[in-house]
Amino acid sequence: MMGGATARVPAKINLHLGVGPLRDDGFHELSTLYCALSLYDDVTVRAADELSVTVHGESRRQVPSDATNLAARAVVALAAHAGTDPRVEITINKSIPVAGGMAGGSADAAGALVAAARLWRLDIERDELLAIAADLGSDVPFSVVGGAALGTGRGERLLPVLHRGEMHWVLAVAGTGLSTPDVYREIDRLRARDDADRPAAAGVARPDALMQALASGDVHAVAPLLHNDLQPAALSLQPMLRRTLRAGREAGALAGMVSGSGPTCAFLCADADAAVSVAAELSGSGVAKAVRTASGPVPGARLVQNN
């Protein structure tokens, strides 16, 4: 087998997702606090005679294996930037839920960038890589960087955020995914309908209290400050998620919310033992297709094998 490079890339949740007004370019202005979680996709690239994508994992059938796969698009974009031959065989071992609001496609794009840069021995600045990442999708730069970060603009402009300790999460994965553009369209519809809604500009305020709570490492201070402006839109499109959120809280989570554009629900727990018990109870309650535990913040895309 020819030499290759593998990058391991985490899923993300948004501890805070403030959605501002719709911009002229079709994106919403955001103020978001990203957190990378210990649920990973592995992306391997190897030199080959043609560009190909193979996906492994339970959800493989929901992921395109042609040139529209975000990992393939990432490799093509990086090769164009570097003046390199883009023909590689891409293998994705997928654990991040597809269309789950956890940046699964973005993780694969980030992994492909990092692995291909290594395979081709590119001497590329971090900022150049992040600019290519931002062109691929708003969440892709964070998938490269990981940890905890404040995202502004359409989510692609990042500042690292101080954090202490480890948070323990339970993730309830839904049977049917949600399309990110549909969820943004739904929040616009709900806001246009609801005169009482707060001004959209409030969505881009910086989540200072949450950032302080993260820096203190006090999970009980973090829990009441979790917030997602897209949650009402996700609940409107998938009303059953209300039951999932209720079940997680009743099972003993400190707080629960829809992750990003959903429909995965994320529950913050007091510690690792509490997470195991919340996960066990949620699994038995039948509200989710699958239940996972994960911790974070964890690092972003990183090479795990290079031969």
Ligand SMILES: C[C@](O)(CO)[C@H](O)COP(=O)(O)OP(=O)(O)OC[C@H]1O[C@@H](n2ccc(N)nc2=O)[C@H](O)[C@@H]1O
């Ligand atoms: C919901 C989040 O996951 C939260 O981090 C992201 O905002 C979505 O990021 P993403 O999946 O990387 O999204 P992109 O691929 O950049 O955009 C997909 C679509 O989502 C909508 N979109 C995305 C980001 C943003 N700030 N405003 C938007 O309105 C737009 O309709 C866009 O066409």
Ligand SMILES: Nc1ncnc2c1ncn2[C@@H]1O[C@H](COP(=O)(O)OP(=O)(O)OP(=O)(O)O)[C@@H](O)[C@H]1O
């Ligand atoms: N490598 C990939 N992995 C998963 N989905 C991909 C990939 N490439 C393209 N897609 C397409 O993108 C769609 C969105 O999938 P993805 O898992 O990225 O959603 P998501 O996690 O909700 O995104 P986000 O949280 O960034 O909004 C899928 O329905 C799929 O058709």
